[in-house]
Amino acid sequence: MHTLMLLAALSSQITFNSAHEGDMYTIIPQVVLSxxxxxxxxxxxxxxxxxGESRTQQRKTVEFAANxxxxxxxxxxxxxxQDDVNITVxxxxxxxxxxxxxWSPQNKI
Known part of the structure; x- marks a missing residue:
């Protein structure tokens, strides 16, 4: 049974689609669950x-269809x-x- 849970966890993933133009970034987290x-x-x-500093946190319940x-x-x-940014999903x-x-921006000084 543990092997099945491990395989399901390995095939599930969170990715980030991101794009930027100048200093304006658009980030879209995407989830695929097995x-x-x-x-x-x-x-x-x-x-x-x-x-300055900012911190935002959002929580919600989402129904995910398999794959x-x-x-x-x-x-x-x-x-x-110069900004230090981190997004955790x-x-x-x-x-x-x-x-x-x-996720954090790739291009740092």
């Missing part, structure tokens, strides 16, 4: 830079090269499934 799931999703965004990509939200923000069913993935 099994149907009504899961809790948490998205934590932190940003620290010259303009179907599900976009969670579209996040747009200005990110300067966590998906859990409160039992055996717990996925977490982080």
């Amino acid at each position: 099994e149907h799931c009504v899961c809790q999703v948490q998205i934590l965004t932190t940003k620290q830079g010259e303009s 179907q990509p599900t976009s969670l939200m579209r996040l747009s923000m200005n990110i300067s090269p 966590t998906v859990t069913d409160g039992n055996a499934l717990h996925l977490s993935q982080q």
Whole structure:
């Protein structure tokens, strides 16, 4: 039974589609789960830079169909090269499934 849970976890994933034009970034977290799931999703965004600090956290319940990509939200923000930004997405069913993935901009000074 543990092997089946491990295989399901390995085939499930969180990815980020991102694009930017200048300092304006658009980030779309996307989840694919190998099994149907009504899961809790948490998205934590932190940003620290010259303009100050911000932290936002969102939680919601999402129903995921098996093997179907599900976009969670579209996040747009200005990110300067000096900013420290981190977006963490966590998906859990409160039992055996717990996925977490982080995103931060690639181009740092």
